Amino acid sequence: MSDERSYMSGLGGHFESEAVGGALPKGRNSPQKPAFGLYTEQVSGSAFTAPRHENRRSWLYRMRPTADHRTFVRYEGAKLFAPGTVDDPLPPNRLRWDPPADLPEGTDFVDGLVTMLANRDPADLEGVAVHLYRATKSMDGRVFVDADGEMLVIPQQGTLHIFTELGAMDVAPGWAGLIPRGIKFRVEVDGDSRGYVAENHGLPFRLPDLGPIGANGLASARDFETPLAWFEDRDEETEVVQKSLGSLWTTTLDHSPLDVVAWHGNYAPWRYDLSRFNAIGTVSFDHPDPSIFTVLTSPSDVPGRANADFVIFPPRWMVAEDTFRPPWFHRNVMSEAMGLIHGEYDAKADGFAPGGLSLHNLMSGHGPDLDSWKKASNADLQPAKVDGTLAFMVETCWPYRPTRFALDRSQPDYDEAWAGFPKAELP
Ligand SMILES: O=C(O)Cc1cc(O)ccc1O
Numbered sequence: 001m002s003d004e005r006s007y008m009s010g011l012g013g014h015f016e017s018e019a020v021g022g023a024l025p026k027g028r029n030s031p032q033k034p035a036f037g038l039y040t041e042q043v044s045g046s047a048f049t050a051p052r053h054e055n056r057r058s059w060l061y062r063m064r065p066t067a068d069h070r071t072f073v074r075y076e077g078a079k080l081f082a083p084g085t086v087d088d089p090l091p092p093n094r095l096r097w098d099p100p101a102d103l104p105e106g107t108d109f110v111d112g113l114v115t116m117l118a119n120r121d122p123a124d125l126e127g128v129a130v131h132l133y134r135a136t137k138s139m140d141g142r143v144f145v146d147a148d149g150e151m152l153v154i155p156q157q158g159t160l161h162i163f164t165e166l167g168a169m170d171v172a173p174g175w176a177g178l179i180p181r182g183i184k185f186r187v188e189v190d191g192d193s194r195g196y197v198a199e200n201h202g203l204p205f206r207l208p209d210l211g212p213i214g215a216n217g218l219a220s221a222r223d224f225e226t227p228l229a230w231f232e233d234r235d236e237e238t239e240v241v242q243k244s245l246g247s248l249w250t251t252t253l254d255h256s257p258l259d260v261v262a263w264h265g266n267y268a269p270w271r272y273d274l275s276r277f278n279a280i281g282t283v284s285f286d287h288p289d290p291s292i293f294t295v296l297t298s299p300s301d302v303p304g305r306a307n308a309d310f311v312i313f314p315p316r317w318m319v320a321e322d323t324f325r326p327p328w329f330h331r332n333v334m335s336e337a338m339g340l341i342h343g344e345y346d347a348k349a350d351g352f353a354p355g356g357l358s359l360h361n362l363m364s365g366h367g368p369d370l371d372s373w374k375k376a377s378n379a380d381l382q383p384a385k386v387d388g389t390l391a392f393m394v395e396t397c398w399p400y401r402p403t404r405f406a407l408d409r410s411q412p413d414y415d416e417a418w419a420g421f422p423k424a425e426l427p
């Protein structure tokens with residue numbers, strides 16, 4: 001299906017695209033009479049006055065203005081999507097989940113979203129939530145829009161065909177896709193589809209600085225793909241489900257709002273093939289901090305402390321000498337949510353399955369489980385490839401809180417992963 005679509009290369013650049021020749025005004029944004037009677041609309045992803053390198057906005061030329069809608073009322077579907085987190089004191093326990101066997105069935109992408117972890121309040125314009133989804137049917141006659149943040153979609157099973165206001169993109173397992181805050185979209189699926197969504201309430205994800213790594217390495221801007229303008233001209237009832245300030249709302253239009261015929265700007269959806277990530281690691285000794293695997297970062301107000309980092313653990317060579325090669329035992333002031341797309345994660349011999357999730361909140365002791373520790377402590381340290389695996393982490397400075405759904409389904413025995421370590425023997 002990918003071959004049917006066309007994309008523009010780059011991240012954060014200024015694009016222009018028109019699905020009908022002549023729809024995009026030349027040399028100005030807001031002509032008195034846009035071509036074909038189209039409506040001009042600016043969508044801002046940053047404050048008007050944001051510094052130039054932070055400034056994100058696009059100009060849309062559409063068949064009807066977004067403003068033409070009737071009153072939103074509460075949406076009663078998607079009961080497990082953004083229900084709020086549990087208010088009780090949260091024990092400092094590590095938590096892990098098998099892929100839940102009771103994710104919604106027979107639902108589309110919106111009703112199949114299940115919130116597992118969240119922090120902050122969307123109204124703070126900071127924080128991140130981690131959702132799972134299961135979709136067994138396509139969204140039909142409706143679209144979704146998230147006013148609370150951008151949605152980083154990380155499929156684990158089944159390709160998502162995401163039709164956004166700015167264009168259509170296919171996002172398969174092994175890829176990530178991003179729908180900016182406030183951009184409407186519809187998701188079509190081919191069958192049982194599952195995966196993860198990181199909903200970022202904070203500053204938009206961007207590439208991390210590379211420091212001494214230099215001008216190249218990790219994720220390259222050119223590998224991000226933004227779809228060309230695409231639209232549908234459908235005068236049929238279309239439901240708009242909107243997430244706003246943490247709750248879900250609905251209204252019905254007499255047309256599809258995916259009617260943007262042309263657009264230009266730097267606020268746009270994209271997809272990224274995670275296998276394009278240029279992993280960098282030690283060629284001498286020691287296990288580097290996982291920040292070398294940062295694909296994208298959403299900064300907080302504190303320099304170097306991310307509101308959210310999207311980090312992957314892709315196939316890579318391990319060559320470190322005299323080194324315990326898997327992740328070390330550690331405690332982290334940042335909070336770590338991890339998911340697995342496929343294969344096995346090198347710090348967890350058992351119990352962390354594709355589609356599962358784990359939470360190591362601030363300062364909780366974690367690291368290799370007993371079996372992984374034994375294996376790596378005695379391994380012959382030849383160059384070895386960690387292969388056939390793709391794990392990821394959404395690391396944040398704001399401690400996560402689980403939802404009721406998540407708390408009720410966490411593995412009861414996760415602490416056992418770290419039971420039975422032999423005591424050190426002093427001379
Ligand atoms: O806890 C984890 O498995 C994630 C992780 C990986 C790593 O290589 C170093 C630190 C870290 O938190």
Ligand SMILES: [Fe+2]
Pocket residue numbers: 330332336360366367
């Ligand atoms: Fe960790």
